[in-house]
Amino acid sequence: MSPYPHAREDRPPTAASRGALTISDLDKSFQIGGQARRILDNINLDVRPGEFVSIVGASGCGKSTLLRLIVGLDTDYSGELRLDGERIATTSLDRGIVFQDHRLFPWMTLEQNIELALLNTDTPKARRARIVADHIALVNLTGFEKAYPHQLSGGMAQRAAIARALVTEPRLLLLDEPLGALDALTRVHVQNELQRIWMTQRSTMVMVTHDVEEALYLGDRVIVMSPNPGRIRHIVEVDLPHPRDRRSPLLHRLKDEILAELTSGADAEEARDNLVHLPSREVR
Amino acid sequence: MATRAFDYQILAQTGRTFRLERLPLSSFVAPLALLALWQLACLTGLFPPQVLVPPSGVAKALADMTASGELQRHVGDSLQRLLIGFVIGALAGMAFGATIALSQLAEAAFSPTFLTLWQVPVIAFVPMMVMFLGIDEPFKVAVVAIASFFPMALATFDGIRGVPRNWFEVAKIYRLRLFQLIRRILLPATVPAILTGLRISLTRAWVVLVAAELLAADSGIGQMMEMGRQLFQIDVVLAGVIVSGLIGFLLDRGARWIESRASRWRTA
Amino acid sequence: MNGWLARFPVRAAIGLVVPALLILWWHWRTSAQIATFAPPAAVGRALAELLHSGDLLRDTLSTLKRAFAGLAIGAPLGVAAGVAMGIWRPVDRTLGPLLHALRQVPMIGWLPLMGLWFGVGEGTEVIVIGMSAFFPSMLNSHAGVAQVERRYLDVGSILRFNTAQRIRFILLPAAMPLVLTGITQALAFSWIATIGTELLTGAGSGLGVAMSQAQVQQRLDVMLVVIAVTAALGFLINQIFRRLRQSLLRWQPSVQ
Numbered sequence: 001m002s003p004y005p006h007a008r009e010d011r012p013p014t015a016a017s018r019g020a021l022t023i024s025d026l027d028k029s030f031q032i033g034g035q036a037r038r039i040l041d042n043i044n045l046d047v048r049p050g051e052f053v054s055i056v057g058a059s060g061c062g063k064s065t066l067l068r069l070i071v072g073l074d075t076d077y078s079g080e081l082r083l084d085g086e087r088i089a090t091t092s093l094d095r096g097i098v099f100q101d102h103r104l105f106p107w108m109t110l111e112q113n114i115e116l117a118l119l120n121t122d123t124p125k126a127r128r129a130r131i132v133a134d135h136i137a138l139v140n141l142t143g144f145e146k147a148y149p150h151q152l153s154g155g156m157a158q159r160a161a162i163a164r165a166l167v168t169e170p171r172l173l174l175l176d177e178p179l180g181a182l183d184a185l186t187r188v189h190v191q192n193e194l195q196r197i198w199m200t201q202r203s204t205m206v207m208v209t210h211d212v213e214e215a216l217y218l219g220d221r222v223i224v225m226s227p228n229p230g231r232i233r234h235i236v237e238v239d240l241p242h243p244r245d246r247r248s249p250l251l252h253r254l255k256d257e258i259l260a261e262l263t264s265g266a267d268a269e270e271a272r273d274n275l276v277h278l279p280s281r282e283v284r
Numbered sequence: 285m286a287t288r289a290f291d292y293q294i295l296a297q298t299g300r301t302f303r304l305e306r307l308p309l310s311s312f313v314a315p316l317a318l319l320a321l322w323q324l325a326c327l328t329g330l331f332p333p334q335v336l337v338p339p340s341g342v343a344k345a346l347a348d349m350t351a352s353g354e355l356q357r358h359v360g361d362s363l364q365r366l367l368i369g370f371v372i373g374a375l376a377g378m379a380f381g382a383t384i385a386l387s388q389l390a391e392a393a394f395s396p397t398f399l400t401l402w403q404v405p406v407i408a409f410v411p412m413m414v415m416f417l418g419i420d421e422p423f424k425v426a427v428v429a430i431a432s433f434f435p436m437a438l439a440t441f442d443g444i445r446g447v448p449r450n451w452f453e454v455a456k457i458y459r460l461r462l463f464q465l466i467r468r469i470l471l472p473a474t475v476p477a478i479l480t481g482l483r484i485s486l487t488r489a490w491v492v493l494v495a496a497e498l499l500a501a502d503s504g505i506g507q508m509m510e511m512g513r514q515l516f517q518i519d520v521v522l523a524g525v526i527v528s529g530l531i532g533f534l535l536d537r538g539a540r541w542i543e544s545r546a547s548r549w550r551t552a
Numbered sequence: 553m554n555g556w557l558a559r560f561p562v563r564a565a566i567g568l569v570v571p572a573l574l575i576l577w578w579h580w581r582t583s584a585q586i587a588t589f590a591p592p593a594a595v596g597r598a599l600a601e602l603l604h605s606g607d608l609l610r611d612t613l614s615t616l617k618r619a620f621a622g623l624a625i626g627a628p629l630g631v632a633a634g635v636a637m638g639i640w641r642p643v644d645r646t647l648g649p650l651l652h653a654l655r656q657v658p659m660i661g662w663l664p665l666m667g668l669w670f671g672v673g674e675g676t677e678v679i680v681i682g683m684s685a686f687f688p689s690m691l692n693s694h695a696g697v698a699q700v701e702r703r704y705l706d707v708g709s710i711l712r713f714n715t716a717q718r719i720r721f722i723l724l725p726a727a728m729p730l731v732l733t734g735i736t737q738a739l740a741f742s743w744i745a746t747i748g749t750e751l752l753t754g755a756g757s758g759l760g761v762a763m764s765q766a767q768v769q770q771r772l773d774v775m776l777v778v779i780a781v782t783a784a785l786g787f788l789i790n791q792i793f794r795r796l797r798q799s800l801l802r803w804q805p806s807v808q
Contacts, residue, residue, distance in 0.1 A: 073706055091710045103707050107725040107803045116721060120712045150805035315650050336669075389566070396567035397574075403783040403790075405744040407660075407751060408760070411767035412775050491658035495748055498660060506661070513664035521664045529657035536656070 018084050019171035019204030021047035021070070026079035028065060038229035039065050043079070045223065045232065047172075050202040054219030056212050058262060062230025063208040067176045070206070071097045083172060093121060096165035097174040100181055102157040104149040104164070110136070111145040114164045121168055135163040138197060155186035159193060166201070175207040179214065191217060199242050212258050216251050217244055224258055234261060337519040342526065345519035354508075359527065362493060362504040365421065369428025370489050374482060376429070377436025384437075385444035398437070406431045406492050410499055419500040424493065431492035432485040439481020443474035479546055483539035490535055494528050505531075598773035607762070612781060614757040618674070619746040622681025627738045629682075630689025631731055637690070638697025639723065651690065659684045659741070660748050667753075674756075677749040684745035685738035692734025696727030729804065732797045739793055743786050759785075 026043035029036045039062040047053050055063050068074045070081060072091040081088040083095065104113045115132045123131065136142055139159040149157055158178060165173055178194075179187045195218055198205055209215050215222045216238055224234040236254055244251070319339055326338030337345075349355035384391040384398075410427060417423035447470060455465050497506025505528050512520030575592055602608040633651070637644040659680060666676045700723055708722050724731075750760025759782050766775035 071710060073709060091712060093712055097710060099703070101703065103703050105704060105707070105722070105725070106805075107728070108721075117711055119717065119721075148803045150803070313646060315653060318650065392563050392566040393569055397570045400783065400787075403787045404779055405747050405782070405786070407744060407748045408763060408779050408782050410751065411763045412772070412779065415767055415770065415772060415775070491660070494658040495660040498664070499751055509661060509664045513667055516668065518665070518668050521668060525657050525661050525665055528661050529653070532658060533653075533656040 019049040022082040024080040028077045041229040052205045054215030055208045055223045056215045057225030061225040061227035093168045094171045096170035098178045100177040102161040139163045173205045341519045342522045345523045358508045365424045369425040373429035373432030374436045377433040381437035381440025385441045427496045431489045435485040443477025447473045479543045594773040615759040621678045623685045623742045626682035626685030627689045630686040631693045634690040634693025638694045681745045685742040688737035689734040696730030700726040
């Protein structure tokens, strides 16, 4: 059952023909205190249309910066960023993003917030209300159309943000730690929602998260990054059908592997150096 | 006193800080251009001297009055009233504000009356006070005192009430004595609000003083301006405008400086 | 609020103690010979007299008209200036220092100057009142626009907003709380300025004029009535605006 009765019939829900992201030799540096600090180093990635890619890594590995570059909020980089062959030069309605803080406009109702995304599309005005209602239904928020953001719970607001990002039917949806601000129970719930939405829509999604389990549960591939400077360390293929089973042994094994990787090696050494050594007390 | 915090917030927002050191040259363009235009307009005789006097004329008036000592006398008188009235009013305001902040009973008893009186613009009290006190020094000092009293009381009230409960709990955990509590927690916590209140009171008091002097006085900047108006001496009036503005500005800057020195631990 | 003080009737009663004492003291004092004091009863009579003669109504309407005229000119101009200064740096650079310099002069200090230029009349007063409304509106609107959070502007960028859309959907609504604060201040200041200018000019009709005349006639009873009316009106206007503000800012999480 398609939640998009208005959707174009030539796009079956099982395959996507657009939304191929190509990242080649991407480098990014920031000027911090007069010194150039390399944040991203030699990032190479090909995301297939309709794929769900998760990115995990410790803080400081440039994950969020990478997303900002892809969405076009930051255009200062060297290397190549292309969506379906077109160079990414600025923001576009073809690339949507969901932030960790929902960023719904507090002064507008849920409905108005979502409809706002359609402002600069050429969707006919008459159809907008319908499209908005469909997307509100998609994220299971029917009934809350006239609510203001401060009246919504964290999980609801985040779902609303997802609806707003999807309403323009972007070729690529980016998610920057979308569930990071939610409590554990809500997180599980919204993860399920996200999976369901993706299965229905099959738009290309790239999600950054610090939760390895979440990355494996949702992603077709998990990109493991290491910090200082941000590099792709390892790419894990998750060859399991959707919808996924959380109890799957493969998921747990992969999770252990990735966690071991993240906490071992150079990262761990750095972490050890940061420990404060307290004088030991005598045993009484 | 539900209106309290809200209204005080309003009072606190009258100021804007821009750093003198960082003023780009371009910001002097408009004022300088205006001055130049002004001088030009007068030189070309566009306006008769009763209506507009060139900046050079105003400068001359200022110079004359300084030479004759008249300007100093007016400024001195005004500032003196300001000082005495402000000290009285601010101290009274602080005492009152602290009392109603610390005692629920006092708040219940006095705040309705206080709130009601606060609704009356201070300036509305002027005729009544002239009736009782005449136009001598006591009247002017009283006006300044009243104008300083209200904002100061509000600021003190907010400052004391604004100390977060959590901080008292921390004091309890560390078992601080009353004296230490006051010195280490209460005082630093309330000083910023009180200093802001002092600044707002001071600048308000200055404005009210000039207004009161305009209405009824025998000396002072305000009176100087009013006399100038009645004698059609526009250069004197303009000189008064500039001087009163300058003093107001200096008072505000000075108070802000003191505030920033004392409140360095605050981030907001 | 602890225990017995929290009960409203108790609180109201305590609140009335001070005014009651004041009135009693006042009454007791006026039975002494101080000529300028007027007993409370006389004030009541004066009120009736003023209402009956229609003077009070006439003066009230005059003052209100003036105040709103000044507000209607000064506040919108102030908001526009503040918003413009907040959005476009060049405007801020050029207008900013000039306006801040002008702001330092006590509002009422402009009156003698304006009086010389435009003559002592209705127009002059409205201009000064307008100036009193202008500055708080400008300051707060500027601050309102300046504090709009970057993350909302990011969303606007992602949704491909042009400048007009950015102003309409993000900047103005986000700045609205402070803009309304500015207008609240403008209300207060223009009210004060109205009374002040009426006191100074002393001609025509208006509450300030009435006060000034009462002073000349040494009629404390009339003066007290007028002061009370001034206070009540100021309070009322403030309350009405607060309701308006609350309904305009319905979207804010209720914090105060």
